[in-house]
Amino acid sequence: MDMAPPDPRPLLAALGRRDFLRAAAAVTAAGGLVGCSASVAPAPVAATLPDGPLQPGVGDIPGDHYLGSDPADVRWGYVPAIGAAPVLTMRSGQTVTIDTVSHEGILEDQGRDPVAWFGRHGVAADGVLSDAVAVARDYRRTPRDFDADGPHVITGPVFVEGARPGDVLKVETLSAVPRVPYGVVSSRHGKGALGRTASGAPPAGITLDEVMPPPAADGRATGDPARYGNVSVFTAVRDGADGPEAYLPFGEGQEVSFGLRPFMGTMGVAHAAADAENAPELNSIPPTLGGGNIDIRLLGPDSAFYLPVRAEGALFHVGDPHLAMGDGEVALTALEGSLRATFRLTVCRPGEGTAPSVAFGYPFGETPDAWVPIGLSDPDGSTGGQGTDLDVAMRRAVVNALDFLQDDRGMDRATAYAYLSAAADFAVSQVVDRTVGVHGVIPKAHFRS
Incomplete structure (x- = not known):
């Protein structure tokens, strides 16, 4: 859908320095393991939305460490395997700020050119993130296959000293700050709650006329992702009565708005060994016992996510940043948008009583409530x-x-x-x-x- 909203640069200026999300004060850990509390402490420091695109490494970096999403530090469509080489090493209890990149706007069905794709929606070239441009242009780690690969840009892995198989990695999200004032919601043929099945039939319970996107627009037979007829809805973010809100236009001059609730759709640890970096068992789409694409909207700032460790160092990784999502994520994607997220990573040992017992074998979440x-x-x-x-x-x-x-x-x-x-x-x-x-x-x- 090629809606053309106003240039977002004035929106950025209008948003100014409003209090937006909560961030945590940086925590410096001493050597060795830091105690792993089973409760989540609220993050006390107010954060703000920047007055321009939050380019890599620019602006406030609250973590003890910083990790960007350079093409060399990401996997596009796959998660790291057990034994993968880390791009960052940190101590248990320390914090890391990660500039994540949304896959929406850089995928092959969108032309793999974010400057051009976002430009068609009114975003000037200097309003597009440079790391999104670099990933789309320079990624070479694995050959891209739009139909087989996952879509997500996965940043990491991070090696956490002291983590070993049998432990739990406690992942506290301390802040999640939007890097740009816009996002994208996509629906793709054969995917989503109402997608047509591989045989071409409608899924059980609905008719072919109720399939979304409508089958008449399905161009997958061309073999060219740019002609698949997938639907990507550009969504502007601007100031609302209670803070930044997303706005979806419809009809003649109408729009629906909703507040942002940023969180990382993918947070995981290495869960499988593999012979190749694009092995099917590493595909970034399905969530696993290692977490990954868990897509639980409660796991935003002030939450904790407990993951069973299967690899030395845990090999933590993130991706699929969301500005907002409804339970079910029915169309296929959330409101996808790049985030700067800060995490505290802490190792929990068996027998300490510092992590939910379930978490030693299965992912488990926690919020303050x-x-x-x-x-x-x-x-x-x-x-x-x-x-x-x-x-x-x-x-x-x-x-x-x-x-x-x-x-x-x-x-x-x-x-x-x-x-x-x-x-x-x-x-x-x-x-x-x-x-x-x-x-x-x-x-x-x-x-x-």
Whole structure:
């Protein structure tokens, strides 16, 4: 959809220095392991949206370390394997600020030229991130295959000293600051909640006329991604009554707006060994036991994400930055947009009681207000076939919730099961990542007695 909003540079100036997101003060760790707290401390320092595009390394860098998304430091469409060479090494308990790059605007169906693609939507060349331009132009680590590769630009891996198989890596998101005042929401043929199946038939429960994008526009038979007929909706961000908001135009002079809720869609540790950097088991699309493309919108600033470590150093990596997302992510993507995110990475040992017990075998989330057990339909990703049954994900989320309540909160299993049914919520994380996900929300306020 080629809507042409006004030049975003005035929008950037208008946004000014508003308080926007919360960032954490930098934490300097002493040598060795730092204690891994099982609670999440709120980040006290207010952050602001910059007055221009947040180019690589420019502006406030609150972390102890900084990592950019240079073509040499990213994998496009794949996550790092066990044993991959790190691009940064840090101590447990230290913080790192990472300039992430959104894949939207640089993909092959958009011309692999972000200056040209965003230019058609009113963005001047100096309003496009230079690292997005560099990745689109200079990435050579693996040959690109739009139909087989994942879309995500994955930055890392980061080697965390002291992390070893059997540990948990606690990932605290301290801040997530938009780097530009715009994002993109995309829907692609054969993908999303209403995508046509590989046979050309509609998915169960809907008719061909209800498929999205409409089959009449499907140009995949051409073999040219630029002619596939995929839909990418440019979305401007400007100041709203309660802070920056995204605006989607429709009809004649109408628009719908919603507030931003930035978070990283992909946060992971190395989970599989592989013979090649573009091996199917490393594809960035399906989430796994190593986390990865988990797409849980609760995991923004002030959250913690616990990941079972399978590799020396954990080999932490990030990608798929989101400005906002609804549960389910039904069209295929969130409101995708590049973020500058700061994380604290801390190693938790077995037996310390410093991480949820479930997290030593399965990803687990936490916010200041809730514990977030997770279930995936096929947690080994592309290995051995791909399971997409949402019921399987739901069952696993419930079992993980039961295990947490029994082992960490001391509830007997029958009472825990009754409690979950009466008072906890389970939500669909996403239905578009091949492996689908469900997450629970267990309010901490229920356990304050």
